[in-house]
Amino acid sequence: MSSTSARPVNITTRGSAVDRTDCDQEPGPDAVRCHSDPSAEIDCCTLGAGPIDAAEAEHLAMRLKALSDPTRLQLLSHVTARGCGDVCACDLTEPLGISQPTVSHHMKKLVDAGLLTREQKGRWAHYSVIPSAFAELRAFLDLS
Amino acid sequence: MSSTSARPVNITTRGSAVDRTDCDQEPGPDAVRCHSDPSAEIDCCTLGAGPIDAAEAEHLAMRLKALSDPTRLQLLSHVTARGCGDVCACDLTEPLGISQPTVSHHMKKLVDAGLLTREQKGRWAHYSVIPSAFAELRAFLDLS
Numbered sequence: 001m002s003s004t005s006a007r008p009v010n011i012t013t014r015g016s017a018v019d020r021t022d023c024d025q026e027p028g029p030d031a032v033r034c035h036s037d038p039s040a041e042i043d044c045c046t047l048g049a050g051p052i053d054a055a056e057a058e059h060l061a062m063r064l065k066a067l068s069d070p071t072r073l074q075l076l077s078h079v080t081a082r083g084c085g086d087v088c089a090c091d092l093t094e095p096l097g098i099s100q101p102t103v104s105h106h107m108k109k110l111v112d113a114g115l116l117t118r119e120q121k122g123r124w125a126h127y128s129v130i131p132s133a134f135a136e137l138r139a140f141l142d143l144s
Numbered sequence: 145m146s147s148t149s150a151r152p153v154n155i156t157t158r159g160s161a162v163d164r165t166d167c168d169q170e171p172g173p174d175a176v177r178c179h180s181d182p183s184a185e186i187d188c189c190t191l192g193a194g195p196i197d198a199a200e201a202e203h204l205a206m207r208l209k210a211l212s213d214p215t216r217l218q219l220l221s222h223v224t225a226r227g228c229g230d231v232c233a234c235d236l237t238e239p240l241g242i243s244q245p246t247v248s249h250h251m252k253k254l255v256d257a258g259l260l261t262r263e264q265k266g267r268w269a270h271y272s273v274i275p276s277a278f279a280e281l282r283a284f285l286d287l288s
Contacts, residue, residue, distance in 0.1 A: 037245075050225035051239065057214035064217075068209035070201035072283075074167070077201075080287060081194035095195065134285045140217075141278045143224060 042089070060140055063133065066113030071096065072106045079127055086126035087118060204284055207277065210257030215240065216250045223271055226272070230263060230270035
């Protein structure tokens with residue numbers, strides 16, 4: 001199904017021919033840099049560390065799916081806008097005009113996806129963000 | 145449904161009492177900072193510019209939903225790992241072991257969501273990332 005040769009192939013990045021194998025051999029925690037000349041600073045336009053495997057894709061897709069609901073995004077933005085401390089579920093119904101069961105349903109999805117922590121304090125659940133989970137998503141979405 | 149008073153309320157951020165109204169009055173393009181004392185450097189833990197409205201939530205959720213599929217994420221990571229230029233659909237079947245119709249199906253979702261551009265070159269479609277779309281998602285997911 002391919003009209004071009006298999007790897008390695010030469011691609012052109014910002015006007016310079018770059019040997020693709022340099023990218024493959026230099027996977028890193030951040031952006032992959034491709035150098036035909038190692039001293040050159042030519043950025044590849046990559047997502048995170050380049051191609052991801054099936055396990056990583058499953059993990060990231062699970063977290064992104066939990067975020068792919070408008071009500072949930074609004075709730076999340078209200079939680080984090082209230083500060084670094086936790087936020088009571090009782091304070092999340094009024095801003096969005098939704099019921100407590102609806103709040104609980106959406107918050108459970110975010111907790112189950114590892115994006116928030118939940119702590120019961122007396123009658124009410126309290127939620128806090130897990131910053132590392134958001135840093136992970138940002139790293140994947142970083143094209144630089 | 146609320147056990148606490150309506151806004152403004154005092155929340156505790158990193159051990160300091162912060163007047164919530166300071167956040168409300170200082171929406172910014174980046175993180176919202178909350179100061180009981182304007183000279184203090186107390187960061188709120190916010191997503192982007194703080195609470196988002198329904199329209200923005202719909203827009204972001206649509207893009208995040210397009211990304212919430214493992215195969216699609218792997219395809220996307222292969223596109224971007226190939227460099228800043230475009231990538232032929234013909235080169236995306238082999239790395240993931242999927243058929244051309246499956247590649248086309250997933251890539252269409254990413255194009256429709258405004259994450260990739262598609263250009264027909266002869267027999268094959270070629271795809272490029274839209275960096276601003278990814279920057280927008282990163283900005284929303286930025287807790288700093």
